[in-house]
Ligand SMILES: Cc1cc2nc3c(=O)[nH]c(=O)nc-3n(C[C@H](O)[C@H](O)[C@H](O)COP(=O)(O)O)c2cc1C
């Protein structure tokens with residue numbers, strides 16, 4: 341069963357408005373309470389609640405906030421609404437159905453870290469979400485929830501939105517900062533981390549949309565209530581974006597630690613009639629793929645997925661049934677990473693191109709058996725030697741697809757056609 | 772080339788909206804593209820003068836981000852997602868079908884000027900695949916027929 345904590349009211353259109361948000365969910369009462377609290381206490385609460393970053397890396401939010409240097413410099417707060425990891429569409433639901441939940445979480449965070457200015461960086465394609473969030477920010481200003489002297493507390497905070505313009509890499513936090521500064525969205529070497537030197541070189545906290553929503557919930561319900569859900573190390577509930585071969589794809593909220601099998605069979609209504617599960621990508625296209633057996637065993641929390649050799653990532657679950665050709669799907673995925681590599685680091689720029697080319701040649705019927713091992717070798721060499729994690733992100737699907745579905749790759753090379761579909765997959769591959 | 776007075780007004784406001792002027796480049800490029808349909812080299816020169824920022828900064832941004840069209844596009848810019856979940860639901864077949872039936876060769880403008888079909892990466896609508904974005908709007912849960920019909924009937 342779903343546990344709708346964040347998403348309790350997402351299905352009600354009026355929740356989008358300030359009035360509806362206040363009436364249905366007691367919105368902005370937590371903010372009023374926080375503005376009277378000691379700042380450090382808020383940070384401690386978020387820490388104790390144990391909410392981990394929902395953007396992909398899973399870093400504990402409160403701990404990150406604690407990294408800000410105490411040097412009197414202006415601090416900035418950024419909300420990462422670039423949502424580009426293939427398979428992920430849960431932030432869009434928050435942006436469009438519950439903009440105030442995220443905004444309130446941001447104002448609370450801004451107060452806690454004493455930041456006068458924040459931006460919501462929303463991917464350029466989310467034009468509708470941009471309009472809705474902008475309207476919600478305007479409402480918040482009109483109600484004295486943003487701007488000078490918020491609710492008479494003496495705290496001043498300004499918030500604005502910024503549109504991305506089509507670049508997956510801008511979801512990486514340092515690239516996002518460069519983009520916001522009006523530059524190409526290229527990642528920068530860390531350290532220094534944004535918390536020390538971020539936007540305009542100033543201390544900057546970047547969190548994901550859903551992380552801010554969770555902060556609002558923590559300060560609304562209290563730490564204990566928040567920790568009632570989830571596991572010891574993976575606290576709270578999480579929004580999962582589920583797509584692919586299930587009857588009812590969509591966004592579902594369940595406690596962390598929920599069995600993947602139940603998500604597939606109960607929430608998503610199971611597979612299509614007559615089909616069997618083949619594989620699941622559990623955390624966005626960069627998470628190592630699981631085979632059916634692993635998928636039916638694993639629970640959806642950071643630890644269990646790591647133990648299984650994969651990761652929770654952004655919580656994007658892509659389901660593949662036995663009609664799917666893994667060579668085809670790896671080709672699609674590697675095309676993406678090669679296309680999105682910003683080109684700064686040689687292992688990433690060359691590596692993503694090379695492994696994509698090899699998989700494409702298998703797919704086109706001109707691959708060689710030794711390419712299969714070479715894909716694995718090149719992918720392994722790309723890892724851990726680059727400025728950002730995109731190179732790693734590309735290597736994981738390559739390594740895991742080839743390892744777990746090697747027979748399909750070998751068959752394709754030998755026979756020049758798919759072991760699964762029997763033909764070269766209908767429709768052209770990417771140009 | 773001259774920008775409209777509204778566009779000039781918009782640029783002026785954007786220049787003081789952020790902490791640094793340079794941040795206004797992306798929003799201003801979007802505004803230029805909205806008015807002219809694409810971002811021509813000439814438009815970059817004019818924008819650089821309006822913003823009093825180096826042309827290289829603007830060129831660099833224009834070519835880095837995929838949403839800026841560096842060639843004219845049709846009245847309807849049809850962007851079909853061909854990433855993993857959409858591909859599983861027939862996104863690539865959809866792109867090929869639209870290219871063929873709307874006479875828009877990949878990335879080019881159809882002879883009647885109405886369509887450009889592009890294949891794009893995940894647009895965050897994977898649960899309602901296959902999908903396409905036409906100008907600013909998302910269209911989801913498409914079939915070959917429904918997508919073609921939608922596009923033909925656009926005014
Ligand atoms: C290639 C790449 C793409 C990323 N894309 C996103 C994204 O679309 N949205 C997001 O919130 N985080 C994304 N991240 C993670 C961010 O860098 C950052 O860790 C995150 O925004 C921090 O927020 P959180 O701790 O609340 O998750 C990406 C990271 C990498 C390396």
Ligand code: SF4
Pocket residue numbers: 509526527680681682683684685686688689726727728729730731
């Ligand atoms: S790893 Fe790839 S995407 Fe990341 S900075 Fe290097 S080249 Fe750019």
Ligand code: FES
Pocket residue numbers: 426427428852853854855856857858892893894895896897900902
């Ligand atoms: S894969 Fe097409 S919208 Fe995500």
